[in-house]
Amino acid sequence: MTPLLRAEWSRLFSRRVTLVTLVLIATLLAFLTFGFTLTRSSPTADEISTAGKRAEAAAVIYDRNVALCEAVQSGTETAPPGVNFPRGCDYGARPTADSMLDFGFSFARQWPALFTTAAIVLTVAGFVLGASFVGVEWSSGGMLNLLLWAPRRGTVLAGKLIAACAGVALVSVVYLTAWTGAFVAVDAVNDTVSVMGFADWMSLLITAVRVALLAMAGTALGFAIASMGRHTSTALGVGIAYLLVYELGAIILFQVIGGVDYSAKYRLSSWVSAWLNKSHTFESTSASCTDTGCTPAETVLSGSWQQAGLVLALVVAVLLAGAFTSMRRRDTN
Template identity: 30%
Template sequence: MNSFARLLRTELARLLHRRAILLLAAAAIIVPTIIGVVLVIDTLPPSDAEIAEAERNVELDIANGYVKDNIEECIADPQGWAGYPSDLSDAEVEERCLADFTPTVDQYLYSPQLDLANERDAGTGIAVTLIVAMAMMLLGTTFTGHDWASGSVSNQLLFETRRHRVWAAKAIVVSGFALVLAAVVLSTYWLVLGAVARSRDRLGDGVLMDCLQMGWRAALLAGIAALLGFALTMLFRSTVATLGILFGIALAGGILLAALGVEGRWNPAYNVAAVITDGTTYYAEVECSPKEIEEMGGDYGYCTEEREVTLAQGVGFLGTAVVAAGAVSLLSFRRRDVP
């Protein structure tokens, strides 16, 4: 085993023996598990008793007579009563009135259905991804922040004096650990939900693979987040300083970019979304065309245009940011005195 491999092994052992690291890793596992369990329970199919109650309610509605009255009024005046097109035949009108005004069992069942596509696009998928990514960023900052707080960096440099090798070993270990952990957690999350959806006959063709691919892209994002947290903490030599800067960027970064007139293409939030969702769109202010001015009845100063940030652009943006931060961090580590 060469010296750099031993250095990697040592850094991995140090990572796995940090209590704070283990707590963050546990949080990245437990929180998605809780979210998944709650989702599965909330979307349980209706019980036999609930179905029977819904059927009784349907029978009561039909027996009350107002359903029949509504259907008859719909047939008598389909345009005024129901807003149907005027070109429908009598048979088509009757069919639509019966379908629209006859109560069904589903109308009395209030159990949401497990929809993986919806969870991927607008449900728990985004939430779980962000939770795991934030946990991995905290992991990256905590791992190296402890070294600076305890003063152990100077001791480490006694055994390996080439600082760039120490920096690289730490970066590889923390980002690799975050990438693997996030990939396992997110893949397991979608595989379990996919199995539940399949057991309920709610799994569409190709949906599970799309969800898994989203999880793998999110794992890449988690690895990038851990590496960024590590690089910034190596630069500022303080976990608190790094978290404060990252919090400030997250809180005011978008507002500042908008105030400076920076296009959404360079907004970190859109680029993160592009990585997670395989591309995203945003609206940019542009000059109105003569046709748009004519349609609006005047020039209101600007119009909006939908634009896209692709997956490749998102990866390129985040990769460039991390490489730049890493280069500055490494240069600082090599040249500054270590207490």
């Protein structure tokens, strides 16, 4: 198994598609870093003071709205007629002096969004790399030649899967390290008012682990679909069809008909959001008031990151089981 893993590891990083993917994500990092560098500016003392005053006033209104929403949601208070509250009383982050500065870049404020972007990039890259890594082997006949040397089909497929996932994990760690370092450098040059403590850095580190695991899951999904279809294009076609027909189609459909999007809990994007953001509300009704009375807001279903991890792991496990079963059946037919 060790010689096989070593050979597959070398093959992964010597492939042209891997090198092109690494160049593309590195180029994306360079462009984003350069773009945020263009917004570099140092707030003056007067601007910081004004932002602080605005934040204090906005925080009072924010706290009042959240308290009223929670009271209406629990049924202890009646909302004014015509008032609608957001799902889960989600008014976003509480206003701060940093958030009231309309220019510049704040890593402390924007790193969750930056890591979400990194997660999308790495997961898509992992899906493509995993699919092409095994798909090309089947379509070119390389898999059959390899099985002449190592006829244990399950071991061969497992070696390729481990090499692909380990390679994407390494790329994710290096990429996230460079990603974080680049934007921290931009933030330091900007000299913004943001300050991150130990708890913030620990949250960032845990999120980075989630991003890396999600990229590995994407790799395994692409690998499994391409292995069952014996071609890279099979995985790419299934992935694109799923995103366009099911994910995007369901969103457009429920936006057109209105009401609660009951398909959210059946979409992988919802569970990915829960995995990255620690929780996600899939179904809820908004509090509303009419002349006859008020209906309190009600959360129908919400998911935690633990539930999201279980769902994503189950999807990956099912597809990988299909890939290995397909591999064994080809051995007996």
